[in-house]
Amino acid sequence: MNEATTRDPDLTRSRILQAGFELFVDKGFAAVSMRELAQRSGVTKSLIHHHFGTKEGLWDAVKEAAFSRYYEGQKDELEGADAPDSNLLRNGVIRYFRFLQENPQVVRLFTWMHLENDSTCSEMDAELVALGARRVREAQEAGLLRADVNPTHVVTIFIHACSQWFEV
Amino acid sequence: MNEATTRDPDLTRSRILQAGFELFVDKGFAAVSMRELAQRSGVTKSLIHHHFGTKEGLWDAVKEAAFSRYYEGQKDELEGADAPDSNLLRNGVIRYFRFLQENPQVVRLFTWMHLENDSTCSEMDAELVALGARRVREAQEAGLLRADVNPTHVVTIFIHACSQWFEV
DNA sequence: GCCCTAATTGACCGGCCGATCAGTCAGTGT
DNA sequence: ACACTGACTGATCGGCCGGTCAATTAGGGC
Numbered sequence: 001m002n003e004a005t006t007r008d009p010d011l012t013r014s015r016i017l018q019a020g021f022e023l024f025v026d027k028g029f030a031a032v033s034m035r036e037l038a039q040r041s042g043v044t045k046s047l048i049h050h051h052f053g054t055k056e057g058l059w060d061a062v063k064e065a066a067f068s069r070y071y072e073g074q075k076d077e078l079e080g081a082d083a084p085d086s087n088l089l090r091n092g093v094i095r096y097f098r099f100l101q102e103n104p105q106v107v108r109l110f111t112w113m114h115l116e117n118d119s120t121c122s123e124m125d126a127e128l129v130a131l132g133a134r135r136v137r138e139a140q141e142a143g144l145l146r147a148d149v150n151p152t153h154v155v156t157i158f159i160h161a162c163s164q165w166f167e168v
Numbered sequence: 169m170n171e172a173t174t175r176d177p178d179l180t181r182s183r184i185l186q187a188g189f190e191l192f193v194d195k196g197f198a199a200v201s202m203r204e205l206a207q208r209s210g211v212t213k214s215l216i217h218h219h220f221g222t223k224e225g226l227w228d229a230v231k232e233a234a235f236s237r238y239y240e241g242q243k244d245e246l247e248g249a250d251a252p253d254s255n256l257l258r259n260g261v262i263r264y265f266r267f268l269q270e271n272p273q274v275v276r277l278f279t280w281m282h283l284e285n286d287s288t289c290s291e292m293d294a295e296l297v298a299l300g301a302r303r304v305r306e307a308q309e310a311g312l313l314r315a316d317v318n319p320t321h322v323v324t325i326f327i328h329a330c331s332q333w334f335e336v
Numbered sequence: 337g338c339c340c341t342a343a344t345t346g347a348c349c350g351g352c353c354g355a356t357c358a359g360t361c362a363g364t365g366t
Numbered sequence: 367a368c369a370c371t372g373a374c375t376g377a378t379c380g381g382c383c384g385g386t387c388a389a390t391t392a393g394g395g396c
Contacts, residue, residue, distance in 0.1 A: 007361090007363075007372090007373055008373095009372080012374090015371065028284075030195070030196065030199035031197075031198035033353065034354060036353085043374080044375055045354085046356085046374075046375065046376075047373075047374055047375080050372090050373070051373090051375070053352075093326045108283065111279065111283060115276065115279060115283070116195075116196075151376080160329070161325065161328070173392090174393090175343055175344080175392055175393070176343095177343060177344095180344090201384085202383080203382080203384095204385085205374085211344080212345055212346075213385090214344075214345065214346075215344055215345080217384085217386080218343070218344075219343090222384075222385080223384065223385090
């Protein structure tokens with residue numbers, strides 16, 4: 001009966017984070033209750049407070065975890081090559097598309113954050129956009145892309161167009 | 169002191185609707201309370217219940233009002249002309265863009281609805297998309313547009329790309 | 337004038353909310 | 367063996383939640 005009676009704070013934390021991720025992605029911050037989170041993660045409400053302080057604390061932790069996963073993946077992609085090449089650009093686009101396709105939950109989470117005027121992760125996000133914009137500019141200078149558009153705009157529009165694609 | 173002591177249920181209803189629109193657009197359904205709605209619209213909480221039944225009732229009314237305004241406007245645009253003409257198509261696109269630009273709140277509201285898996289207005293929406301798709305198909309048959317893409321996809325992508333544009 | 341309907345009010349309800357806290361218990365270092 | 371730390375629990379808090387209800391009041395039809 002008494003299975004796994006040993007304490008494992010790291011596992012507990014990650015279980016709470018996972019439950020928080022699922023519920024927040026599904027319903028957004030305001031519509032999720034601590035009781036719900038506790039039940040889903042199989043721990044006590046108080047224990048969540050013990051590990052994350054407040055409901056907002058957990059929300060922040062969930063966002064941070066999700067975004068840093070996204071950030072690391074994209075950063076690797078973008079920092080990879082430096083020679084502007086139409087195939088490289090094309091592949092980058094395809095990879096990004098694939099990533100979103102395989103992580104629709106992340107897209108949803110970011111949409112919630114955006115509606116709630118959340119500025120968490122904005123520095124990291126700005127960095128990614130800047131990296132992408134540099135690639136676009138290089139391509140423009142190499143004559144692969146029209147030069148009369150703002151590189152940052154290109155990236156921004158592209159990201160959001162991709163994000164929306166899977167939502168309909 | 170006692171200004172406008174006369175009763176005007178229509179005005180009251182519309183004031184509540186307006187307050188609901190503003191608050192729901194801003195925070196989404198779950199994060200808005202009846203007390204907040206009452207205070208913003210300058211009436212009693214009970215009065216909102218009297219006019220709209222429940223919080224969800226008001227939410228539905230707000231969505232319906234916003235969407236039907238959107239619907240009427242777009243329907244007029246789309247039903248206007250029938251001869252496929254590249255200028256006409258272009259103008260339609262520009263007008264739609266302008267509409268979203270001037271009604272960012274509507275875009276936000278639709279995003280909230282979408283995240284909450286709201287299917288209200290889906291019939292009306294389908295009708296609009298169908299109208300737009302027909303226009304695209306006509307343009308394809310007239311050789312103005314590539315014929316190897318799904319007209320419905322064109323419209324859907326276009327709508328969401330436009331919607332996102334103003335959000336960044 | 338009178339009545340009837342409906343707009344409007346304020347007091348009130350049970351329940352759920354997030355948060356706290358004292359206390360128990362398991363692991364760990366000495 | 368013992369003390370200490372931190373994971374974990376259950377009871378409990380005040381407050382806000384959405385919703386109800388009986389009672390007032392204004393307006394329109396007769």
